[in-house]
Amino acid sequence: MxxxxxxxxxxxxxxxxxxxxxxxxxxxxxxxxxxxxxxxxxxxxxxxxxxxxxxxxxxxxxxxxxxxxxxxxxxxxxxxxxxxxxxxxxxxxxxxxxxxxxxxxxxxxxxxxxxxxxxxxxxxxxxxxxxxxxxxxxxxxxxxxxxxxxxxxxxxxxxxxxxxxxxxxxxxxxxxxxxxxxxxxxxxxxxxxxxxxxxxxxxxxxxxxxxxxxxxxxxxxxxxxxxxxxxxxxxxxxxxxxxxxxxxxxxxxxxxxxxxxxxxxxxxxxxxxxxxxxxxxxxxxxxxxxxxxxxxxxxxRDRAVTGVERGLARQLVGFCVVGALSTLFYLALYSLFRLGVGPQLANGGALLLSAVANTAANRRLTFGVRGRSGAVRHQAQGLVVFAIGLALTSGSLAALGAASGSASHGTELAVLITANLAATVLRFLLLRAWVFPARACPEPEDVR
Known part of the structure; x- marks a missing residue:
């Protein structure tokens, strides 16, 4: 030119x-x-x-x-x-x-x-x-x-x-x-x-x-x-x-x-x-x-204010939206897998796939982490959180089977939803405090 x-x-x-x-x-x-x-x-x-x-x-x-x-x-x-x-x-x-x-x-x-x-x-x-x-x-x-x-x-x-x-x-x-x-x-x-x-x-x-x-x-x-x-x-x-x-x-x-x-x-x-x-x-x-x-x-938002957690309200809204979509995705996968395998395998497969998608979505949308840096580590930590959720939901299914023998599909879904609500609260706390912890915000430099 x-x-x-x-x-x-x-x-x-x-x-x-x-x-x-x-x-x-x-x-x-x-x-x-x-x-x-x-x-x-x-x-x-x-x-x-x-x-x-x-x-x-x-x-x-x-x-x-x-x-x-x-x-x-x-x-x-x-x-x-x-x-x-x-x-x-x-x-x-x-x-x-x-x-x-x-x-x-x-x-x-x-x-x-x-x-x-x-x-x-x-x-x-x-x-x-x-x-x-x-x-x-x-x-x-x-x-x-x-x-x-x-x-x-x-x-x-x-x-x-x-x-x-x-x-x-x-x-x-x-x-x-x-x-x-x-x-x-x-x-x-x-x-x-x-x-x-x-x-x-x-x-x-x-x-x-x-x-x-x-x-x-x-x-x-x-x-x-x-x-x-x-x-x-x-x-x-x-x-x-x-x-x-x-x-x-x-x-x-x-x-x-x-x-x-x-x-x-x-x-x-x-x-x-x-x-x-x-x-x-x-x-x-x-x-x-x-x-x-x-x-x-x-x-x-860069100012340190005592007694106020940074970005909590926005993160909660983002987490709830991602969580609602992930739950629907999980239930759809579970219903699909249930056609060919037992409830434990169906639950494990659906939870694993939805957990990977959930971690990726929360990483970007809820906690504002962009780029590829740390993505593998975040997914690994997300899988640990997934294991905790798997224990809660699988334990709930096991308890349901022991109590009622052969429960209906609707009953299984109701128990899984309740267990997922408890797992969701724990998941948010772990993601916020461990997987995506808030970084200390340094005092802005005077660049004038």
């Missing part, structure tokens, strides 16, 4: 990156610094001010729409935004007059500059410009300005205040007002449904071209994002959410551009490939999300 390393700037901007960086040398310490409220506009000339916000407008062959877009965006920011700002036009290898239009805008409007890339890709453009920007808050929007600009300040305000790490506009919020055709509506909702079901995404609208991120967060996330096209921002959001970063959503008013050059089928195909790639990487623990876990050192 070839880029113009010297981003062309209009009057009133600076093309140099700030030499100061939070978080030490950026090598050994992968934690993000504490969120800070950015200072208000200082009474200095715009030419000397480092912009607080850098809005990137990625374009490809947009000679017709580029000027009206930038003029309107610049006017809106000049009227309503209380901080210094910059608008960066990121030209994705346009072959028409887009570079000339962008250069003219950079020369004409203060706070406007452009970057020229010799390869296409929205993600590539955002990565290039965001990586070179000195603004503490980075944003982007589509050149058609389908999103109403009144949502821009609400979008970036939580990032400026330090409350959130990323912010996205949502067309699928109940209070959003959206005008677009049924085909795009269906594709958008279907895509976000796929994200929720396959990647457990909690955000509502992945592909709205209206997003913002704090620079120090981008510095840690961008190296982890592989895609350089339309899936770029979805991958960014999924990784941010899995790393525990805070994503702020803003309902937007949005009007579809009927002349949009986006190829829906090709874009959807690439997005589905990206979903598969990211889902597989998350499943095998191939992503270094631990670099961003507990990133700021200001998480109240």
């Amino acid at each position: 070839t880029t113009d390393s010297s981003l062309r700037s209009g009057p009133g901007t600076t093309g140099r990156r700030s030499s100061s960086r939070h978080g030490g040398d950026g090598g050994a310490d992968h934690r993000l610094p504490g969120r800070e409220h950015l200072p208000a506009r200082q009474p200095v000339a715009t030419a000397a001010a480092v912009p607080v916000l850098d809005v990137v407008v990625p374009v490809y062959n947009e000679e017709k729409d580029l000027r009206p877009c930038v003029v309107r965006l610049h006017g809106h920011l000049a009227r309503t935004f209380p901080y210094p700002f910059r608008i960066t036009v990121a030209d994705n290898a346009s072959t028409d007059a887009t570079p000339a239009v962008a250069a003219a805008l950079a020369a004409e409007l203060p706070g406007v500059r452009y970057a020229r890339l010799e390869e296409k890709g929205r993600g590539r453009a955002l990565r290039t410009v965001w990586s070179a920007s000195d603004a503490p808050v980075l944003a982007y929007m589509d050149v058609d300005l389908s999103t109403d600009l009144n949502a821009l300040l609400p979008l970036v305000a939580p990032l400026i205040s330090g409350h959130s790490d990323l912010a996205i506009g949502s067309r699928l919020d109940r209070s959003s007002r959206v005008v677009r055709g049924p085909k795009r509506e269906f594709v958008s909702r279907a895509y976000n449904l796929i994200l929720r079901s396959s990647l457990a995404a909690g955000f509502s609208d992945a592909q709205c071209g209206f997003k913002a991120i704090r620079r120090e967060v981008a510095e840690r996330l961008l190296p982890m994002v592989e895609d350089s096209g339309w899936f770029f921002d979805t991958e960014l959001l999924v990784l941010a959410e899995r790393a525990g970063l805070r994503i702020h959503e803003v309902p937007v008013d949005w009007i579809d551009d009927p002349e949009s050059s986006v190829h829906i089928v090709r874009t959807a195909t690439e997005d589905l490939k990206g979903v598969w790639r990211v889902g597989r990487a998350l499943a095998v623990g191939a992503l270094p999300l631990d670099r961003l876990a507990r990133p700021f050192g200001d998480d109240p």
Whole structure:
């Protein structure tokens, strides 16, 4: 990829990156610094001010729409935004007059500059410009300005205040007002449904071209994002959410551009490939999300509070859900095995298989242990807990046989359920105290 390393700037901007960086040398310490409220506009000339916000407008062959877009965006920011700002036009290898239009805008409007890339890709453009920007808050929007600009300040305000790490506009919020055709509506909702079901995404609208991120967060996330096209921002959001970063959503008013050059089928195909790639990487623990876990050192869950066990309520809920599903799985296996073998063999086989699945599910969902490290040891310890459960349930079956001789299948199930309830309580205590004990949480280091 070839880029113009010297981003062309209009009057009133600076093309140099700030030499100061939070978080030490950026090598050994992968934690993000504490969120800070950015200072208000200082009474200095715009030419000397480092912009607080850098809005990137990625374009490809947009000679017709580029000027009206930038003029309107610049006017809106000049009227309503209380901080210094910059608008960066990121030209994705346009072959028409887009570079000339962008250069003219950079020369004409203060706070406007452009970057020229010799390869296409929205993600590539955002990565290039965001990586070179000195603004503490980075944003982007589509050149058609389908999103109403009144949502821009609400979008970036939580990032400026330090409350959130990323912010996205949502067309699928109940209070959003959206005008677009049924085909795009269906594709958008279907895509976000796929994200929720396959990647457990909690955000509502992945592909709205209206997003913002704090620079120090981008510095840690961008190296982890592989895609350089339309899936770029979805991958960014999924990784941010899995790393525990805070994503702020803003309902937007949005009007579809009927002349949009986006190829829906090709874009959807690439997005589905990206979903598969990211889902597989998350499943095998191939992503270094631990670099961003507990990133700021200001998480109240990291504070030592006497008399309160850490995460007990959440672990109980997760354990109960996993336990209920495991019990149903166990009973189904027992009923299946009982068709061919005696009750003791059926119970042992069903309990063994359900115990392996239960340990794996509790490891990930209840106690938040990810990656392959220690997985074999955890399963071995889980089998010890299984042996205790086997003793309880087998003993119950033996006692039932001694008391009634030949009990009905329904009676066997009732006894097993009662025994499993007792084994479940013991299982939770052993898993929490022995298999997945809470690690001592060190005091957060001062990385400022």
